[in-house]
Amino acid sequence: MRHTDSGPAGAFAVPAGTPAAPLDDPFDVMLVGWSFLSGGLLTAALDLGVFDTLGNGRLGAEELSLRTGLHARAGRDFLDALASLGLLVRRDGRYRNSPGAARHLVTGRPGYVGGFLRMTSELTGAGANGALTGLLRTGSARGQDADGEVPFTRIFHDPGRLRQFLSAMDAFSGAIAPGVSALIDWSACTTFADIGGGRGNLAAHVAAAHPHLRGTVLDRPAMRPFFEELAAERGVAKRLRFAEGDFFEDELPRADVLVLGGVLHDWSDDRRALLLRKAYDAVEDGGTVIVYDNMTDDARERASTLLLSVVMMLQSARARLFAPAECASWMCDAGFTVERTAVLPALTTAVVGRKI
Structure with a gap:
């Protein structure tokens, strides 16, 4: 997969005079649509006084967050995203202004452009939404109520919007599916289960690639009609079944391979650990878990995934991205032996563990 942010300062930029490469990955397209977010991060940093607070000095994340009012939930990803965009420099856990930020974003200096940035953001409407600054100050997602509910959850009660969401998820899982289908030796397996597998797009790809397999997709009841439609269209209805359930409250289906795809990022660390323990109990002895x-x-230097983490925090009460090493640690704590890590398309990484 092609990533446009190959260096710490190149989030979405292409060197001057270089034609842009064709967009072939779904997240390459999404990142063009989200390019406003890098500007939003800069404006939020100005509003919070990050550059003024640093001045010519260096501060650790905790002290910098304390002085600027950054909430712990989003603070680290925010500061590391600013570093990945070339606005801050992070070294040994401490941050300082980059030369450009020190010259142009510290109030009162001759080259200061922060005021003009704020003005143009307001004139173009780019600064009208305070959701990002609200997240950074309070840790709360956009529209989050006292019970932690967010507007995004309403799509599960709206079939039209749910279909739109599932269509986008199909684009992502379709890009990932060939890699997952080739990730392990499936010939030694007979059953697999996709936990939180939506309408079964990934499962259908795996089943089509390996005709000897039988699979189960576990997800909330609202997904069933969409699953049945897709399974019939793909000709895998006889080899895939749908199980309604809550993967925290109900037992997970037993299988030779359990897949947890795009699930863990939605939850707190303790819930992630619980789900992996449940996966360990459900997978057959000698079986495999695939977390992608x-x-x-x-x-924590790649701008695209740090920005994506902020996007997820804006729309979910608990979501955040994590690193492969964190995932491997949680899997080991659950009892798995981690065998490999693989980079897949759509800003996705897979970690493979075995139950010995």
Whole structure:
């Protein structure tokens, strides 16, 4: 997969005079649509006084967050995203202004452009939405109520919007499916289960690639009609079944391979650990768990996934991206032996573990 942000300062930029490469990955297209977010991060940093607070000095994340009012939930991804965009420099856990930020974003300096940035953001409407600054100050998602509910959850009660959402999820899982289908030796398996598998697009791809397999898709009841429609269209209805349930409250289907795709990023660390323990109990002895998800790089230097983490936090009360090393640690704690990590399309990484 082609990533446009190959260096710390190149989030979405292409060198001057270089034609843009064709957009072939679904997240390449999504990142064009979300390019406003890098500007929103800069405006939020100005509003919070990040550059003024640093001045010519260096501060650790905790002290910088304390002085600027950054909430712990989003603060680290926010600061690391600013570093990945070339606005801050992170070294040994401490941050300082980059040369450009020190020259042009600290109030009162001769080259200061922060005021003009704010004005043009307001004139173009780019600064009209305070959801990002609200997240950074309070840790709350956009529209989150006292019970933690967010507007995004309403789509599960609206079949039209749910179909639109599932169509986008199909685009992502369709890009990932060939890699998942080739990730392990499926010939040694007879059954698999996709936990939180939506309408079964990934499962249908795996079943088509390996005709000897039988699979189960576990998800909420609202997904059933969409699953049945897709399974019939793909000709895999006889080998895939749908199980209604809550993967925290109900037992997971037993299988040789359990897939947790795009599930863990929605939950807190303790819920992630619980789900992986349940996966360990459900997978057959000698079986495999595949966790694939949008993940940051371990060094937390890739702008695209740090920005994606902020997007997810804006729309979900608990979501955040995590690094492959974090995922591997949770899997080991659950009892799995981690065998490999693989980079897939759509800003996705897979971590494969075995139940010995």
